[in-house]
Amino acid sequence: MIRGFNRRWRALAAWPRPRGGTRYSACHFCDTLHEVETVAEGDAARCTRCGAVLYQNRRASLTRAAAFSLAALLAMVVMHSFPFLVMDAASLRRNLTLFGAAWSLSQEGMPELGLAVIVFTVIAPFVLAGGMLYVTMPLIFGRSMPHARMVAKWMYMSEPWNMAEVFLLGVLVSLLKIAKLADVEFGIGFWACGVVMVCMAAAVAGIDREELWDRLEVAET
Amino acid sequence: MSRGFTKASSLGLASCHVCHLVSPVAEGHCPRCGTAIHLRKPASIQKTVALMVAAAALYIPSHLLPVLTTVELGEVTHNTIVGGMLSFWRSGAYPIAIVIFTASILIPLLKIFALTWLCLAATGRIRPSPEFLGKIYWMTELMGRWSMVDIFVVGILVSVVQLGNYMSITPQPGAIAFAGVVILTMFSAMSFEPRLLWDQLDEECALGEETVNATET
Numbered sequence: 001m002i003r004g005f006n007r008r009w010r011a012l013a014a015w016p017r018p019r020g021g022t023r024y025s026a027c028h029f030c031d032t033l034h035e036v037e038t039v040a041e042g043d044a045a046r047c048t049r050c051g052a053v054l055y056q057n058r059r060a061s062l063t064r065a066a067a068f069s070l071a072a073l074l075a076m077v078v079m080h081s082f083p084f085l086v087m088d089a090a091s092l093r094r095n096l097t098l099f100g101a102a103w104s105l106s107q108e109g110m111p112e113l114g115l116a117v118i119v120f121t122v123i124a125p126f127v128l129a130g131g132m133l134y135v136t137m138p139l140i141f142g143r144s145m146p147h148a149r150m151v152a153k154w155m156y157m158s159e160p161w162n163m164a165e166v167f168l169l170g171v172l173v174s175l176l177k178i179a180k181l182a183d184v185e186f187g188i189g190f191w192a193c194g195v196v197m198v199c200m201a202a203a204v205a206g207i208d209r210e211e212l213w214d215r216l217e218v219a220e221t
Numbered sequence: 222m223s224r225g226f227t228k229a230s231s232l233g234l235a236s237c238h239v240c241h242l243v244s245p246v247a248e249g250h251c252p253r254c255g256t257a258i259h260l261r262k263p264a265s266i267q268k269t270v271a272l273m274v275a276a277a278a279l280y281i282p283s284h285l286l287p288v289l290t291t292v293e294l295g296e297v298t299h300n301t302i303v304g305g306m307l308s309f310w311r312s313g314a315y316p317i318a319i320v321i322f323t324a325s326i327l328i329p330l331l332k333i334f335a336l337t338w339l340c341l342a343a344t345g346r347i348r349p350s351p352e353f354l355g356k357i358y359w360m361t362e363l364m365g366r367w368s369m370v371d372i373f374v375v376g377i378l379v380s381v382v383q384l385g386n387y388m389s390i391t392p393q394p395g396a397i398a399f400a401g402v403v404i405l406t407m408f409s410a411m412s413f414e415p416r417l418l419w420d421q422l423d424e425e426c427a428l429g430e431e432t433v434n435a436t437e438t
């Protein structure tokens with residue numbers, strides 16, 4: 001009972017947690033070494049030399065990251081279940097889905113492009129949102145799941161390759177191209193992809209990388 | 222060590238790329254997440270330049286070769302990225318023409334120029350302020366992904382516009398070349414080490430101080 005309370009208190013305590021000995025943070029632009037100091041919620045620590053952000057203490061960080069990544073995952077299910085575009089032309093109805101676009105590219109002799117579409121719009125967003133939920137949800141209770149460090153590492157490595165928002169722009173451009181030939185409408189998948197994009201940005205911005213790793217380290221000890 | 226700032230590298234400390242933990246570089250791997258740690262990314266300039274040159278070489282065929290072919294009632298048309306943009310412009314769809322121009326033509330070119338400039342500055346051949354270059358670097362990392370929009374458009378059109386004999390669209394090699402440009406410039410920007418820009422500045426300051434001391438004594 002006391003132990004459980006202790007764990008929870010530790011997880012919710014001010015971050016960065018002052019620990020035994022001095023801790024350091026190095027600026028990613030100019031490599032200037034700084035001693036880590038606790039910053040108030042909503043504040044950021046900046047490099048004294050170049051002004052780049054060293055780390056931030058986001059408000060309700062764990063709750064926000066977990067809630068938005070869960071919302072992004074749910075929206076992802078909707079995004080894959082409904083078409084992005086519905087086109088009626090010459091008594092034919094055609095639907096656009098992510099897997100459909102990748103499949104058509106492979107069928108037309110360009111499997112590498114199909115694979116790129118899947119990696120950038122399906123796998124990277126899933127690893128990012130799923131990884132974020134897997135790591136931050138148990139951290140709210142001061143715990144961690146098995147292999148959480150590996151998942152967190154993969155999550156941050158997939159971040160630059162997540163292109164859900166770029167695909168949305170692609171759908172818009174395509175709609176304008178096709179509108180001349182046929183009746184096209186946005187499907188539910190398009191709006192769901194918009195929700196995925198917003199939730200994912202909110203989840204990633206919700207928690208500082210340094211904070212996530214620090215809390216993970218504390219939860220595992 | 223200019224103006225009393227201590228660099229992590231001068232104490233043999235390296236900051237992890239993935240989790241930002243600062244630990245002695247002698248350990249080889251980050252004790253928290255297991256990623257290999259370095260004081261500076263190894264062979265950063267060489268990798269950046271090599272990937273950038275490859276991207277620049279692919280940029281030419283990516284715009285000369287068609288990205289897709291339209292077959293409408295038996296009539297075959299080959300479309301390049303520039304051709305698609307011009308047809309939007311002629312039909313009066315200016316905003317979308319500008320979006321395509323920016324994402325497909327301007328951004329890859331700007332990225333290649335920006336990376337060249339950053340590499341020149343990091344090796345001391347030109348001397349702009351590191352703060353300004355930091356912003357340029359941040360922009361190149363942020364913008365590159367948007368060029369992928371044309372590849373997605375090709376995928377979407379190929380998937381949707383399959384209307385039997387009436388009309389069909391097939392992808393062409395230009396699309397692969399263009400995807401290559403985008404992915405190579407992204408890897409090139411990731412290989413660049415922004416801390417080299419500040420190392421260069423510090424080296425020049427140290428040299429300056431030395432010459433001042435030499436003339437005083």
Ligand SMILES: [Zn+2]
Pocket residue numbers: 027028029030031032047048049050051052
């Ligand atoms: Zn700095």
Ligand SMILES: [Zn+2]
Pocket residue numbers: 237238239240241242251252253254255256
């Ligand atoms: Zn690490």
